[in-house]
Amino acid sequence: MSDVPVLIAGGGVTGLSAAVFLSWYGVPTVLVERHPEPSTDPRARALNPRTMELYRAVGLEEAIGQVRSPIADHTVVAHAEAVAGPELLRLPNRLDTGPDSLSPCRWAAIDQNQLEPLLRAHAVETGADVRYHQEVVAVDNGPDGVVAVVRDHRTGREERVRADHLVVADGAHSPVRRMLGVGQDSSDLLARKVNIYFDADLREPLDGRKIVALTVRNPAVHGFLTSIDGAKRWRFAVSLRPGDDVADFTEERCVHLLRTAIGVGDLPIVIDHVSETPWEISGQVAHRMRVGRAFIAGDAAHAMPPVGTFGVATAVQDAFNLAWKIGLHHRGVAGPGLPATYETERLPVARHTTALTVERYGLVNGKPGDARESAIRQRATMFGYTYPEGALVADDTPAPHPVEDPDHPTAAPGCRAPHVPLEHNGTALSTVDLMGRGLVLVTGAGWQPDATSSGAGVEHHRIGDTLLDPTGDLARRCGITDDGAVLIRPDGFIAWRSTTAPRPGVLSAVVDQVLFR
Numbered sequence: 001m002s003d004v005p006v007l008i009a010g011g012g013v014t015g016l017s018a019a020v021f022l023s024w025y026g027v028p029t030v031l032v033e034r035h036p037e038p039s040t041d042p043r044a045r046a047l048n049p050r051t052m053e054l055y056r057a058v059g060l061e062e063a064i065g066q067v068r069s070p071i072a073d074h075t076v077v078a079h080a081e082a083v084a085g086p087e088l089l090r091l092p093n094r095l096d097t098g099p100d101s102l103s104p105c106r107w108a109a110i111d112q113n114q115l116e117p118l119l120r121a122h123a124v125e126t127g128a129d130v131r132y133h134q135e136v137v138a139v140d141n142g143p144d145g146v147v148a149v150v151r152d153h154r155t156g157r158e159e160r161v162r163a164d165h166l167v168v169a170d171g172a173h174s175p176v177r178r179m180l181g182v183g184q185d186s187s188d189l190l191a192r193k194v195n196i197y198f199d200a201d202l203r204e205p206l207d208g209r210k211i212v213a214l215t216v217r218n219p220a221v222h223g224f225l226t227s228i229d230g231a232k233r234w235r236f237a238v239s240l241r242p243g244d245d246v247a248d249f250t251e252e253r254c255v256h257l258l259r260t261a262i263g264v265g266d267l268p269i270v271i272d273h274v275s276e277t278p279w280e281i282s283g284q285v286a287h288r289m290r291v292g293r294a295f296i297a298g299d300a301a302h303a304m305p306p307v308g309t310f311g312v313a314t315a316v317q318d319a320f321n322l323a324w325k326i327g328l329h330h331r332g333v334a335g336p337g338l339p340a341t342y343e344t345e346r347l348p349v350a351r352h353t354t355a356l357t358v359e360r361y362g363l364v365n366g367k368p369g370d371a372r373e374s375a376i377r378q379r380a381t382m383f384g385y386t387y388p389e390g391a392l393v394a395d396d397t398p399a400p401h402p403v404e405d406p407d408h409p410t411a412a413p414g415c416r417a418p419h420v421p422l423e424h425n426g427t428a429l430s431t432v433d434l435m436g437r438g439l440v441l442v443t444g445a446g447w448q449p450d451a452t453s454s455g456a457g458v459e460h461h462r463i464g465d466t467l468l469d470p471t472g473d474l475a476r477r478c479g480i481t482d483d484g485a486v487l488i489r490p491d492g493f494i495a496w497r498s499t500t501a502p503r504p505g506v507l508s509a510v511v512d513q514v515l516f517r
Helices: 013-024 049-057 061-065 112-125 175-179 251-262 310-330 337-364 371-384 474-478 506-514
Strands: 002-009 029-033 076-080 087-091 129-132 134-142 145-152 158-168 189-199 211-217 222-227 233-239 270-274 279-282 294-296 421-424 427-430 440-443 459-462 485-488 494-498
Touching: 002 013, 002 134, 002 145, 002 310, 013 029, 013 112, 013 310, 029 134, 049 061, 049 310, 049 371, 061 112, 112 129, 134 158, 134 175, 158 175, 158 310, 189 251, 222 251, 233 251, 251 270, 294 337, 310 337, 310 371, 337 371, 485 506, 494 506
Parallel strands: 002 029, 002 158, 029 129, 076 211, 158 294, 440 459
Antiparallel strands: 076 087, 134 145, 145 158, 189 233, 189 270, 189 279, 211 222, 222 233, 421 427, 440 485, 485 494
């Protein structure tokens, strides 16, 4: 039986991100994925700025930015009775970034089938053991670790692997989650889709429009069209009607449906293939995100409708939250209670974000509602999700729940540290760049150096000393005076704040509490 600190079940964006983050924290990791290679389907087509902040922390922002989706310059999200017909509704572009004041990062237009190989290469380069054709088929989750049976689908050979921690990232229908006895909240099925992949020249029916997604609804067909290559390869996700089965989608029927959806009765179409199984659109959240030493993340924990890139964003947040906590525990800096806060913090975020995407999916598909208000809540969720409890020490200003207004951040413990442009040793950076491998203490210019003694190796930056604040906004936006301080977690969230100089010994006690020592 082999032994590893962390075993990851599932090699999609969630699992690969977890492997990247854990390797960055120096945690040896084995990842197993039943498929033979990373995804070849574009699926998620962009990463939002908060997601990019997490990849920036581990040095991947530039590499991701160098890859461009074939639809990077596409802007149209619309509804019509047919592609060639007039638009009934046009929705705001998802890559509307908003003001630079919220983040040093921008949207990244990268497809999932471009992102996964990049993550895989980086994970392997930094020491992760990534294995395809392999799957966890049994789990014994004990108090001191997890023993998993891993099957190699090429040989049929099975191996027992003991891990200190198990990351369950094997998708929305997660077999490992079910092995752990974790169910999901009941949810109405919003749609069942079958993907039809085809080649066609749609320049005339599109009339110059560069679509991100075009939803078609008429008496004969309902679905949405997306471009695969930005030119002639397309995917139409057609909604199944009662009694429909994938076997019913013959080449003849697919051509008829596509011509009806496009609105050109004699359009030349070449069917490439039809997805082997239907996929479901729903909003479901697992009852638990932690069972002992097993942690459930990504789609295995929360299945969301594909709107606003929140599925991939929430998954990457899960992975980072878990990685820094396991990382500090693995180094002996933190107690076992720190990884246990993963569920405390992430489950409420999963519930809120899933509900938001279900609402947004309804608006995208024509249900009545306030689209502008929904867009505001999406933006607030992107930058303003909060942790009312967990690895933090609350103060007199509790974290707003479930989100705060990112344009007016409170900087309360449990909230993301606001982005402020700074300088360090002549280099321009952001408070976002203080995200690191451990806790970071930022203090006002009047903070006394001997008060930082915590015995925890906390990185310390004093405004006006090691850290320059050209705008003079940092202390104000963090809500501290000249002798106050904020303690920032590796994920950029505030763990503790003292608006003025604390009593001697308080910082040491705070660090012990945050790290569950």
